[in-house]
Amino acid sequence: MKVIRSMVLVSVDQASLERGAEEVFHKFLEEIDEFGLSDKIAVSTIRDVGLRDDIPLVIVYPDAAVYGPVRLEDVHTIVEEHLYKGNIVPHLLALMRELAPEIAWTRDRRGTLPIEKRIVLERAGIVNPESIEDYILNDGFQALGKALTQMTPAEVIAEIDKSGLQGRGGAGFPTGRKWSFVASTPGSPKYVICNADESEPGTFKDRLILEGDPFSIVEAMTIAGYAIGAHEGYIYIRGEYPRAYHLIENAIHQAEMLGLLGDHIFGTDYSFHIHPHAGAGAYICGEETALIESLEGKRGMPRPRPPYPTTYGLFGKPTVVNNVETLANVPPILRNGAVWYREVGSPKSTGTKVYTILGNVNFTGLIEVPMGITLREVIDIYGKGMRNGKKLKLVQTGGSSGTIVPAKLQDTPLDFDSFRNAGVSLGSGALLVCDEDTCVVDLAKVILRFFRNECCGKCTPCRIGTLRLYEIINQISEGKAVLSDLEVMQNISEAMSEVSNCGLGQTASTALRDILKYFREEVEMHIIDKVCPVGVCPIAKHESELMQKAG
Amino acid sequence: MISLTINGQTLDVPENTTVLKAAEQAGIVIPTLCNHKDLTPYGGCRLCSVDIQGLRLPATACTMLVAPGMIVRTESPALTRYRRTILELLLVRFYDAGYTHSNGSPTIDSQFAYWVNYYGIDMKSTMAQKPFRLIDSDPNPFIWVDKNKCIMCTRCVRACAEVQCRFVWTQAYRGYDLRIVAGADTTMLQARCESCGACVAHCPTGALDNKMSVKLGPPDRLVTTTCSYCGVGCQLDLNIKDDVPGGRVLRVTSNAKAPINGDHLCVKGRYGYDFIQSPNRLKQPCVRKYLLDGTARPHNRGSWVEVDWDTALDFAARGLRNARDQYGVHSIGLLTSGRCLNEENYLMNKLARQLLGTNNIDCCERVSHASVVDGLESGLGLNAPSNSLDDVANEAKSILMIGTNTSEQHPIFGVKLRRAVLWRGCKLVVAHPDFINMSEYAALRLVHRPGTEAALVNGLMHIILKNGWEDRTFIEKYTTGFQDFESCLDKFTPEYVAQQSGLDETSLQHAAEILATNRPMAIVWGIDLANYPAARRNVLSLINLQLLLGNFGVPGGGVIPLRTQNNTQGACDMGGHPSYYPGYQPVDSDATRKKFEAAWGKGLPTRPGLTATQMMSAAAEGRLRALFILGEDLVAGASNGSHIQRGLHNCDFVVHMAAFDSETSRHADVLLPGVTFAEKTGTFTNTERRIQMVHQAIAPQGNARPDWLALTELSRHLRRNNGDGDYSDWDYHDTSQIMTEIAALTPIYAGISHERLEQITCLQWPVKNLSHPGTPMLSMEHFAGGRGRFTRIEAAEADS
Amino acid sequence: MVQEAKALDIVELVEQAVAKHGARRDAVIPILNEINQAFGYIPTAALPEIRRRIHAPAEGVFLADSHLYSAASFYQLFSLKPLGRHVIRFCESAPCHVMGGRQVIQALQNELGLEIGETSQDGKWSLLTTSCLGVCGVGPVFLVDDDIYGNVTSDQVPEILARYK
Structure with a gap:
């Protein structure tokens, strides 16, 4: 089996091309071939790197090392030292400076590791997030097509329910149950809200899904709308994520052009419209009732609960609020079936979970792994051990609102149940690893x-x-x-x-x-x-x- | 009903009851700060957190609705701990500078202080040690703002939004930096505050207070009484301090139990009380010097001389007698007052008819209101509004407001209508030539040329008939004259009405559609309609419209003429009318007259007397020689002031009884110092026929006397012989005796007594007997002949 | 000097923003956002302009200036006072802090002579903090206007600031 170990991205914006990016790109192909690495290393291009003077840039994954400006004669060194021997070449690295949005996100998304299991990040970094054609070529809109043409709304809910999918926003509420509540609540219209107000410090999984695979959220929201009988959906994207907003706006537009969103989707009687909404900087708006207040144009202050949004949501109507990551699980479930999904993860916590590993480890970034692996595994395998050989002191799990797990508890499995039993929160999936120098x-x-x-x-x-x-x-x-x-x-x-x-x-x-x-x-x-x-x-x-x- | 258990006690409560209210019903007290019965639950202070079996965390009783089988525990050591912590935390951001604040209750400083104390926390040592915000930070003349005492319960924000519908207060910023600000962080007045003081009444800490009385301390007693400003009839508490003989008014506070207004008052009711103890009050009877000298009356009536009551009353009686002896009974006129008690107005009617033998009696306000009153009588046969204020505010689907600036003239009713618009989607059509406040809440605003009201209403009816929106069944069953009437609308086509009124046709169509398709529809008008030319015709047109749409006899329908003064309705009810004895019993009916002759032991005049307007003309022409004016400034209150001045000036002899000197008293010969509502006991009847108690709170100022007492004494100076009827005497010791007499002689007031009114505050006439519950809504059977009469209204052009 | 928005510009901008997002209560935040983006802050004078265009009692929409102020002051990305020409937003969340953010914010404060929340006398700099920007993989992070700087150390601060005129 061919396993891609590393990936090389060469900047090919107009300015880079003027400075020989084309030649650099071909030189990489030659050199990699020379070292016999062609099966293990892919070379690709990146278009938007912002206005910089250190171009052409070369970014190497999974290390996310950024080299620049890379001259033709540097290519050999990079291939030999970095790709062949595995050592980053410090003197060729680009100087630290502002990161264009593209770079900012691709730097966070480190390469695929052997044990990673990708469901929600399946396409992130692989498809062009601005191209609906690319998305469709990669199984996009199959799930929606299946739902609209072969399934009743009740069957869609049943399939999601059977998959055991639990909300990934932190509380872990079964998604199928939430949908069936709203579907059976009297009152119309009903609404679907995608909660993309990812504000938990140390969490950026939703941003990567939105920026890497925006069409999947459009598709998933439409499926949710069909399941519960809604015709309007809102996606509330935090104001700090302008690029995600832009990509979603574009995704909505393209889907509408192809009749995959809007009126008479897939030529059926079903219509669904999605309105993107930018937040304006408030952590509390991640709380679903605060988010709803904010969508209504008010201060984002949580409502008393009950009533819950499932009965009294947006504009007082029954509303489903789902997190980005939760929704991203929906199309693969419908495409591959609940049985397939249940095989991943632990029996009570099915599927995968996206984590962000941060703090004093050698590797910081994002991983999608099956439910149930332990903190020790995360730190040693994915985090590649503690930075500078320091000792682990504690891990904060689930962002700033999460629990502190002292080093002695690092063998607790990361799944909803075990965590609940240990009084630990999985929350948003942020894992902040702190070494002995932390007070x-x-x-x-x-x-x-x-x-x-x-x-x-x-x-x-x-x-x-x-x-x-x-x-x-x-x-x-x-x-x-x-x-x-x-x-x-x-x-x-x-x-x-x-x-x-x-x-x-x-x-x-x-x-x-x-x-x-x-x-x-x-x-x-x-x-x-x-x-x-x-x-x-x-x-x-x-x-x-x-x-x-x-x- | 839902059954639940609170602290082991099982009880049944209606669906949608909160746990807090359920507990209240069971007599269980749960501490709260942010909750208030008038306001939407907020769930902010968290003090009312209780344990509910099956829930992971405690829930706030104020927001949690009861559910079948729910088991609630309101007390536990943990809950006590949380409540203590909450109060201690609030005190971290609380500073009391130590000034005495204004509060209705003499025993508890504030609701907040009560709970702090209850949980054994020492406020002084726990609170912030220095102020962190400016004390008295807003220049509003009535409302004191000290944000050092604000606990962010948002009761002021909600009171302003939900009660007053003004949205002055709001929360700004967030978290530890959260603060309550007015508007866009401006002063209250810049944020369009109306100074109603609702925020003060709802504040649980004293952060908002009454500026005029903030440091005056607690009152010695509270006297609940009825406001004397307008016809709405709000009740309020006069806060009395007894540190001077007879007591003095410290401030006014609202009373949560007030039937019409609850904890809400307008700026006049809450803060306009300084007139009671004004240095400008009349405190001593006066007569003109020429009377004492026994000389002829100088052109300008000469100078005043202060005298004792006996002398003044003697001159008053002599003047009235002289006129009668020299020029006959019809040379005397009496004007009653919509400011005075029912009992006083009744005595005026008795004085005129029994002692002086004339039907020349009318209500002062009628000078400006006469045509409206006539219109009502002619169309409905009854001088009364058909429905209640709350009925309109709660039930009407649409409302036509015409000729009323309600939020200025009847503020609390105006606010009720705003609430109807904002909180239950009632459609408001405002027809007024000016931009009035209510226009802000209107679904449609009609700016018509003054004087084209009748054309406008005819135009609406034209459109209604075109669209078949009229109520045929109602017209058939409950009206007369429709056949004849219908054709008068023919010429009022939209084009024609648009041209007349200056409105565009689309607005007319829109207005007709709103009003005809959102039924029940109520019509509200006020003094501005009366001030328009041809007010009588306008009133008849509006009655036509309601008959056409079948909007009588249904909750949320009808016509609501808003009476300007607090007791205009009562003054008319009490026989302050040239054609009617009390209770609209006609003077030209032999049976009625005989009843009163028997009761008063005296032969009574048979023909209706002069209206107020006619009296003024008669005086100007020298036919009316003597006038007794009760209560008010005739000149200032009327739209045709110069006409009145001419009449008064020409009148030989004028007695004026009032609390203040005025334009009118300049024309008087005898001036009797009357009192304000705070100094007497009796009843007022509000604009919706509701009879309410007025309670004396302080002793009369100076040598002033309640009008009923002065009238009783005047009777002694006038009376030559006692009759022999049941009620021929004038031996009144208090007003409750007078009310007994009124009830005996007035069928619509038959069930009224002071004793009963002390118990029940919602009696609206007709009250047929002492066990009758009153009549909040007049149905068709109450109208003359059980049918409303359509009246052809022809004129269209604006009258001059 | 800090630049204040001009009345005419405000009216025009509000007009455009309302046209774009709709005269609806639920468009308030996007409208405020447009104004904040254009001027760098929300001038109070814009609030009545917005209110006038959205207030529609006939449709049951009652909007007062207080509602708008209340919403505008709630959100961290909105400013109610003019800011400097360049706005630094430093992420003060725990991940950036653990990865060395404490030294970087100190360096920023020293270099600019500003406390957090302050704007410099000459109107060039405003130093603000922000909550997580979602690029924690490269913390510590700060924004200068729209430029993201990641993996910053305190000695890089002067060099970065020097890029801005």
């Missing part, structure tokens, strides 16, 4: 500051709780706190997680709670000894004093 007080401070800034302000525990917790953690980091402050923090944290209105308030102090659970001693050292053992906090690191006390 837990400093980490808590950053996380609490984030929530203080992102809290909508509606409910008391969260509005003033996040403010107070941040104030206290600051005092701890400055050595100005007293031990009883920890009790105050615990009280606030408890009230926040128990009686806040929405997930933000309920999870804002999760990391703090876990830090106090697993690293209390380290926190207390800041308070009692006025020492930051790692030396990060603004209190002076009095080693001598510390030793005196220890002695």
